[in-house]
Amino acid sequence: MQKIRKGDKVVVLTGKDKGRTGEVVQVMPKEDRAIVRGVNVVKRHQRQTQSQEAGIITKEASIHLSNIAIADPKDGKPTRVGFKIDGDKKVRVAKRSGVSIDG
Numbered sequence: 001m002q003k004i005r006k007g008d009k010v011v012v013l014t015g016k017d018k019g020r021t022g023e024v025v026q027v028m029p030k031e032d033r034a035i036v037r038g039v040n041v042v043k044r045h046q047r048q049t050q051s052q053e054a055g056i057i058t059k060e061a062s063i064h065l066s067n068i069a070i071a072d073p074k075d076g077k078p079t080r081v082g083f084k085i086d087g088d089k090k091v092r093v094a095k096r097s098g099v100s101i102d103g
Contacts, residue, residue, distance in 0.1 A: 001090055002027065003081040004034060008101070009071040011078040012039055012063070021071055025060070033062040072096045 004010065008024045022036040042061045048054035069078035072094045079096035092101040 001083065001092070002029060003092065004065060004068065004070060009076075010034075010036055010068045011071050011076075012036070012067060013069055013078060014067045015040070015063070017063075021076070027065075028062065031062070032065045034065055034068065035060050035062050036068065039063060070094065070101060073099045073101060 004024060004027060006024050006027055009021060010024055012018055012020050012022075017039045020039055022039045024034050025037050026035040028034065037060065040061045040063045041058050043056050043058050046052060046055055046057045070081055070092075071077065072079040074094070074097040077096065079094040081101065082093045082095050083090055084093045084100075085091075086100070093099070094101055
């Protein structure tokens with residue numbers, strides 16, 4: 001089970017976007033990277049295709065998983081993730097407050 005998943009609210013710990021929060025759009029476990037909405041935005045030159053017009057577009061670049069942390073459901077501050085067996089399910093728990101992250 002992964003500690004950071006698609007749809008999680010995360011806080012950026014280091015880099016140019018330090019302190020900003022966003023939602024995880026995509027996780028790439030093989031590369032240990034994630035794309036977070038509104039964070040690490042870069043500009044790219046786009047060649048014209050049949051479906052897309054030419055110009056400079058802005059999009060989110062991936063960020064390393066070590067540079068983001070889950071936002072605590074209680075206060076929104078960064079927290080580490082632990083696991084707990086709840087009945088027959090394994091759930092993620094915020095180490096900071098002890099609150100379950102999964103639903």
